Amino acid sequence: MTDTTETPAGASAAISDYRKQEESITLSSSPATDAPDTELLTINMGPHHPSTHGVLRLILTLEAEVVRDVKPIIGYVHTGIEKTAEQKAYWKVIPVIERMDYVSYYFNAMAYCGAVEKLLDIEVPARAQYLRVIHLELNRIVSHLIWLGTSAIDLGAISVWWYCFRERETILDLFEMSSGQRIHTRYFQVGGVIEDVPRGWVERVRRFTKTMRTRADQYAALLDKNEIVLQRLRHTGVLDADTLLDLGVTGPLLRAAGNPWDLRKAAPYSSYDHFAFRIPVGATGDNYDRYRVRHAEIYESCDIIDQALDGLPEGPFITEDRKVALPPRHELATSMEALIHHFKLVTEGFRVPPGEIYYPIESPRGELGCFVRSDGSSKPARVHMRDPSFHNLQMTAPATRGSYIADLVATLAMIDPILGGVDR
């Protein structure tokens, strides 16, 4: 189309090649319409736009208020974390990997630690597994609270945000108590967790799950039967389960369409099979089902947390294998062996036998899988995450084509993509 501009030779050739490639992508398409004289408006939504949840960029082709075509463009928050992980010892990867999907950080750490543990073939103590489950489910609630708050803002119900963040603060306080950090806690370690939970923590979590249930009831009272919410969410953004599976969509979005696929049940990890919980499933796969499924998952998470607290076993919180886990602090002054282990772990890290593994878990957004390949050194040869946000984002266009802009915003809110996870 724009062949009039010559590519200048010399230093800027590389940039121009890139620019040429970028410009060769048709961003706006003119879909076949029955009325050829209808005027289409191409609008650039994002990367900085209030409702694109970070830096998602959508190129919309509009016919008045109706979306005729959507092209999501990603890559604005590409962090290179997967590559960074190759430069770090296994245990130093955890802090960076937590920052991919920055809302559900425990899940990133869990997927990665689980993968490395499988490669190392070490046993995680039961107490550590239970503590992991409690933290994972607390994090699931955090993630769903953030989703609910931001979605409600996108729908125009501004107050729900504050209510959700009030509960989120309580959970972050719990995280701070157990690990010293509010987000990106680095609490999960290869072989267990970094520290046992402090005294009083269990009671506080119990108190929290109790209030959380009543608060979730209050959200439901505000939103569930609100006529405007019903009109905005029902029968919008509908996609059936087969289409979703074809697009690789998992998690609450798939469950809202009626497919009860949940890795916590389908392929239990970290002793999830010890707990009785239900999987909320939707019927039609519209935005309202997506909302209800996630909302119901908050209750189920509370149930799992309560069961895990009741059955929290005594014992070590991290593996006794000193080749992998740091020795207790007090041993350093008395045991030569402990000092050597400590030195080796801190300077070099542990070595992992060669091999590769894919370790999937159920994150709040769907299947979060971590692929790790080891070449036998103390640094991973390759780390790759199958982030659910990336795959879920593929349903944007099929779910919103032909709907109103407002529906697009609502659907995007219900997809709940975390762009840090999409771009990695």
Next chain:
Amino acid sequence: MTAVFAVVGHAEAWWIQIVKSLILFIVGFSLVPVALMMDRKLLGRFQGRYGPNRVGPLGALQPMADIAKLISKEQFRPRTSTGFLFALAPAISVLTASATFAILPFGDVVDIFGAKVGLYGVDVSIGILFAFAFSAISFYGLMLGGWASGSRYSFLGAMRSAAQLISYEVSMGLSLLGVIMTAGTLSLTGIVNAQNGMWYFIPQLVGFVIFMTAAFAETNRPPFDLPEADAELVGGYNTEYGGGRFASYYAAEYFNMVIASGLAVTLFFGGWLLPFGIHPPHWVDPFVVLGKTILVMAFFVWIRATLPRLRYDQLMSLGWKILLPLATLNALVTAIIVVVTHS
């Protein structure tokens, strides 16, 4: 001689009128920061937080600080915008809003040091039509602002505001027919005096509900804030505005909220009248009106804190398919009742 425009109920000496309009202007524009502050403080309380509380006592000077900040900013204008329209549009919004304030009655004609003064800007015989005329013009403020910005988001916002204001203006007008017929006058002071005994929100409940719904739409307040739906259109018609011009739009929006509340008080809540046969001295009347207006404004804020936003097509069908037939029916039923009872 027949009046060309409208008959004025009570006219004072020219100097009284000037003083009156100055006072009204000052009161009106003082209500804007009050509305702003109330919006933010009440929203804060609804949302489990404090709201602004740093500037001045209890944060009361926060709106002043905001206005000072906005006015001292650079007047930015996109290269694609149409210069003079871009500057004119916010002025239209403010002007029409403050003009409507002139007809809000704060009391009847009272004796002040021997001079008979009406506690209102002007009491015209067309009364409520004056308000409609100016709210129709105020739509140009949004429309021109959105169009002159030369931005697509603004354009979409302007389109939405055009459609929304036109469709809700009709329902609003029809919803008031019942009140006008019952009172038998268009004059706002006349309508208030006719409510002696029973405020019109009881016999005209349907009209009141329609009026309030339409008032939310007319003032672009949630859940009808589609022209500036921040989640969809960034800021709608005011996306490209900043500094003093943005402040003008903002002030106009809150001014419109004040006026809509004031109109609701005048037309449905008996203006300066108090229930249970309480007849305070006349100097209390303006404060009664102000108090009632602030209560209605609190209702606006409450709704904003609670309800999500409607979708564009839902807004349209609500306006044309529900409110308009309902308002027509209300007018018809009221007309029949008025005819039957008065003959």
